[in-house]
Amino acid sequence: MSGVSPAAAAAVAGISESELATLEAAGTIPEKINLPELGKILGLHPQKLAALASGWLPSPKKLSGWRELRMFTTRSDELAVNCYLVWDSATRGAALFDTGLDARPILETIAAGGLVLKHIFITHSHWDHVEALPAIRAAFPNAQLHSGSPNVPVNQRNLPDKIVRLGELSISHRATPGHAVDGVTYLVSHWPQSAPAVAFVGDAIFAGSIGRGNQSWEVARQKVREEILSLPLETLICPGHGPMTTVAEEVESNPFF
Ligand SMILES: [Zn+2]
Known part of the structure; x- marks a missing residue:
């Protein structure tokens, strides 16, 4: 690097x-x-x-503050990848952030909660983040798919230009390329009981690290600094690999910044 x-x-x-x-x-x-x-x-x-x-890790996160947020960690022989489901408790509408490797735990949670998947947001198109997309789309063909698309300039991609509403929740996005040319971070805010906003960052940043600069190390680091670490300190960061963290913890402890 x-x-x-x-x-x-x-x-x-x-x-x-x-x-x-x-x-x-x-x-x-x-x-x-x-x-x-x-x-x-x-x-x-x-x-x-x-x-x-010497062993720094982010503090363990209690998700009870964000009752309608689930983390799924799916595994293959070589890696573990996270994806996340959020929903609105009144309307039961749900949004999925990446799909991971296996649709089953996601579909089970959706069925058990009586949820309807309305939106699928993709942080970037690396295979481990979208492997289960065909199975999810087959189960919910009407769910709207949002993603940056490679080979298209950032400002022309099929991302919602407005904030997406999911009941009380609102979902916005910001471009975070560098690890992947189509890298996008999604920010979910207006949680019940004023829980802090949640950022789904894909592989832009990990607890104590950043994603490999496949497109550009410089762009990767700069976008994380400008688009993620500038968020309020209490923002929960949900990465594509490894534990959840916060903006405060990364500002204080991530050696890339
Ligand atoms: Zn990746």
Whole structure:
């Protein structure tokens, strides 16, 4: 990402190149490593990087504040991917954010709650986030699909230009490319009991990290800073992989910022 050679990175960190390779591959941290210096040369915040290496995690989130919000983590052999369902308790209308790998737990929750899926929002079109889309669409052919589409400029995509309402809830979007050219973050606000807004970010940002800059590392980092970390500090961040976090926790602890 930063264009620094492994030899240069290992040298400032005070470890061998093979130790650096093991760290990158397995997360094994050599005892004598100088993480703050490694962070500096890589463009990562030195103290935040060191804190992350000593086990920082976002606090566990109690979803009781957002009663109509569910997280689904579906797994394959190599990875685990999150998707999320929200609904309005009065109208029973629901919205799904990405589909994950398996439609079954989502469809079961929809059926058990007597919900009707009205909207499907896609954060980006990487396969692990849309694998179950055909099954979901077959079950709810009338659900409206919202996504950025690759090969089309950001300002011409088939995203709602207005706020989408789901009963009391309102859903807006902001472009967060960088990890994927069609990266979009959706923001759901006006929850009952004034629960904080929830941002569905796909792979733009993770707890303590960011998604790989497939399109551009620079754009990825800049969009997260401008479009996500500028949200109110209490905003709940729901990433495509790993635990939920908040804007406050990422501002304080994410070494990319
Ligand atoms: Zn992705």
